[in-house]
Amino acid sequence: MTKPLPSGAVIGILGGGQLGRMLAVAAARLGYKAHIYEPAANPPAADVAHALTTASYEDAGALRAFAQSVDVITYEFENIPTSALDLLESLKPIRPGRRALAVSQDRVAEKTFLNDLGLTTAPWASVETAEEMTAAVEKIGAPAILKTTRLGYDGKGQARLREASDAESAFAAMQGAPAILEGFVNFTAEVSVIAARGLDGQVSAYDPGENIHREGILHTTTVPATLRPAQRQDAVLLAARILNALDYVGVMGVELFVTPQGLLVNEIAPRVHNSGHWTQNGCAVDQFEQHIRAVTGWPLGDGSRHSDVVMENLIGDDITRLPDYAREPGTAIHLYGKAEARPGRKMAHINRVKPRS
Amino acid sequence: MTKPLPSGAVIGILGGGQLGRMLAVAAARLGYKAHIYEPAANPPAADVAHALTTASYEDAGALRAFAQSVDVITYEFENIPTSALDLLESLKPIRPGRRALAVSQDRVAEKTFLNDLGLTTAPWASVETAEEMTAAVEKIGAPAILKTTRLGYDGKGQARLREASDAESAFAAMQGAPAILEGFVNFTAEVSVIAARGLDGQVSAYDPGENIHREGILHTTTVPATLRPAQRQDAVLLAARILNALDYVGVMGVELFVTPQGLLVNEIAPRVHNSGHWTQNGCAVDQFEQHIRAVTGWPLGDGSRHSDVVMENLIGDDITRLPDYAREPGTAIHLYGKAEARPGRKMAHINRVKPRS
Incomplete structure (x- = not known):
């Protein structure tokens, strides 16, 4: 077993949106400090971070100073320019690693990788x-x-x-x-598996969630998903196969289509995932902490589900319904601290929690 | 119903320890920014706060600038010097208010207040x-x-x-x-009720927890406490009576002794309380968020208990046992980011979660 990073170590996070924000809180819960790197001003993650660098991904000086001030680097989005990754990787470990990024940054590489693993895609x-x-x-x-x-x-x-x-x-x-x-694929449902792999190779997956989209944006994720036990097991084993093949370290979101012919992989995201937000109120250890545990060398935590949850994204003006949600029994609220509620902008999510069915 | 503070408002928190740290995270979850005021350097709360003022409670200039930069002021400890409170209160609302502080800062005033309410003390x-x-x-x-x-x-x-x-x-x-x-009181158990009262006067209490101390410091809190249903109800009603009598806004910890003659009030703390940490993994809305909801004018959230929990404080060298706790099923970890593990120093706590019995 590798020794985890000591308490007080600094986690560098590329990207300062809501995923970076919730990663920063999870880092603090494990005794770490978060340093956010983000080109845009006033990023949501900065409110709960120890340090913030505001600079572009082309700014070699800023990237170098950032890397030198942190102990490990992770990210909240996969489209980081290659030149930035090259520079950062020469100074500090990046987790998840380059292989996962290379595969997820290129749809042809992703499909080829998945098919080579024996997995079905569209x-x-x-x-x-x-x-x-x-x-x-x-x-x-x-x-x-x-x-x-x-x-x-x-x-x-x-x-x-x-x-x-x-x-x-x-x-x-x-x-x-x-x-x-x-x-196009004729599917009966879209589910996603949020899976984690530790620095020691241990793999853990959350119960699959069922996703509903609206206008191309995730609207709700429901656990448990309407899957047969055999499908549930297939989904989790399939995700584990992907993580192991990539020698992956961290949390990954694996989106699957449920079809009469079996499970198809829609896409993979090498990071914490919107469809895993339900874990914040459904498990002892959520996806954000699981990711920080993985990239810092902790053992993975217990991701078993203690409750049924429906996660709902609040997009743009949905936020005006918050006062009603705030009064609902069993409803937990997670706001991102964004000043302006533009159409299509993810402002918050709620988790509606019920005893496990 | 009062309108709550708008998203992006700043919550001033007096004290930068672990309670301030967990309050800052809860503030962020509701879309607020936290500004910490703390005389000591590198306080745990600063890692997750939007802003930090490092100054003494005698520094009128720093107090004034702090008050001017925030929208409401709360605190993580009750022994704030009166002169500082006078200055702050002249600029921004302090919640919970002065009456609660006056009562809890003076043991004679506290006992007199409780006895006048018809409550039994030692x-x-x-x-x-x-x-x-x-x-x-x-x-x-x-x-x-x-x-x-x-x-x-x-x-x-x-x-x-x-x-x-x-x-x-x-x-x-x-x-x-x-x-x-x-x-001295001959008691069979010590329990505490974590109760909240909103700006609108709504009162909500968490299920009482049972406390075990070691060397004068809280060691564990267990929910459910071993109380008869009538005692449980007495405990909650008694806490509500205290909050209403003080026109209280925020979360309060009420420590009670269980005796053959009934419940005795040991002491009250006008703030979030160590014996309420179990709510982080036992409820949809924890004591920290409940406190922020109260002081910012939100409706109180659902504090009903979805799980059984045993909270354990990790004091000083206890922290070396973390690697074992990290592997336990159902165990959630909360580190405070303190650099040095001095004897008697609260370093972290864990919540061991089980399905509700």
């Missing part, structure tokens, strides 16, 4: 040229969706093909960027 | 002169304990009387400070 084809686009549409059919392979986030850089004749305009929308054509 | 007598000491020992008998009326904390400023003949040396130990002689 049908897909790599598209870099007009000829490849024609071949891809022939292989996948329509409807389908064309996405840039890199930096995709919440529906940006995507074009839908309702029918095969949309191929040309969709390809043009990529503006020459390498892309991937993905077929 | 037998006591005020002692300011040698003559009063003689009369007090005649009234109370021995064994008994003589304490200074003000600034008592964890056994400081106290002298035990094993027999009546110890009276003279005990009185001398007070060095002329006003004191109180308290008789």
Whole structure:
């Protein structure tokens, strides 16, 4: 067993949004200090952090000073520029490691990695040229969706093909960027497994949660998910296989489609995940603490579920309903401290907790 | 219903120890920023606070700047100098208010207040002169304990009387400070009720916890306490009576002795309390958030208990046992980020959680 980082050590966190904020609180609970690196001003994570660096990911001096002031580096989002990672990695350990980032930053690499592991994904084809686009549409059919392979986030850089004749305009929308054509999947539910792997290789997974999206953004996650016991076990084992294959350290979100033919992997996120927020009020050790435990070398904590939970995101003006939620029995509130409630902006979430069914 | 302070408002917290630290985290969860005022360097609360003022309670300039930068003031300990309170109160609301502080800062005022409410305490007598000491020992008998009326904390400023003949040396130990002689109580258990009262007068109490002390410091709190249903109800009603009588706003810890003759009030603390730490893993809304809700004008949250919990304090070298606790199923860890593990110093606590019995 590796000795964990000593109390008082500093955890560097790339990204100062709500995930960084909840990671910083978890770090404090384990006796660590959090140092946030974030280009934008007044990031939500700064309210609960020991230190804040406001600088871009191109600022080599700021990156170097940040790395020198911390003991380990982790992140709340996966699209960190490669040049920044190269510099940081030369100075301090980055956990989860580069392999997980490389796979999750590129949709073709991600699908290839998953298929090579023997896991099923939506049908897909790599598209870099007009000829490849024609071949891809022939292989996948329509409807389908064309996405840039890199930096995709919440529906940006995507074009839908309702029918095969949309191929040309969709390809043009990529503006020459390498892309991937993905077929649609007939699924009965989307579930996600929040899994963790420690520095010592120990793997632990939370009970799968069932996700409902609205306008492309996660709306609710419900535990328990409506899965048969065998599916539940499949989901957890599948996630463990991914973490082990990547020699992963930290928490990962694995999104799965439930289909009549079995479980398909939709996407993986090498970080704490919105669909794991229910763990804050459903488990003795939540996903944020589990992540900090992993990256600092602690043994993983007990992630077993003591309660049923429905997590609901409050997006934009949803926040005006808070006074009602605040009075609800069994409802826990988690605000992100964002000043302005813009449409589509995640402002808070609530966890509605009930005794385990 | 009063409108709560808006998201982004600043909560001023007097005291930067572990209670201030956990209050700061709760403030963030409700979208507020915490500003800590603490004379000592590197206070535990600063790691998770938006701002820190390092200054003494005699520094009028620092107190004034602090008050001007916050929207409401609360505190993690009750022995704040009166001059500081006078200055702060002239600039911003202090919650809980002065009446609660006046009562809890003076043992004679506290006992008088409780007895006037019709509540039973240990037998006591005020002692300011040698003559009063003689009369007090005649009234109370021995064994008994003589304490200074003000600034008592964890056994400081106290002298035990094993027999009546110890009276003279005990009185001398007070060095002329006003004191109180308290008789010993034959109790079967010590329980505490963590109760909250909102700005709107709503009262809510957590399930009473049962306390075990070691060497004068709280060792464990267990919920449920071994109380009969009628005693449980008495304990909660009694606490509510105290909060209402003080027009109290915030969380209060009420320590009670269980005796064959009924419940006796041992002492009250106008703040979040060590014996309420179990709420962090036993309830949807913990004592820290309940306190922040009260002082910012939110409705009180649901403090009903979803689990059985045993809270254990880790004092001094106890901290070396953390690696074992970290592996225990159902165990949640809360470290305070203190650099040095001195004997008698509270370093962390753990909550051992089990399904509700």
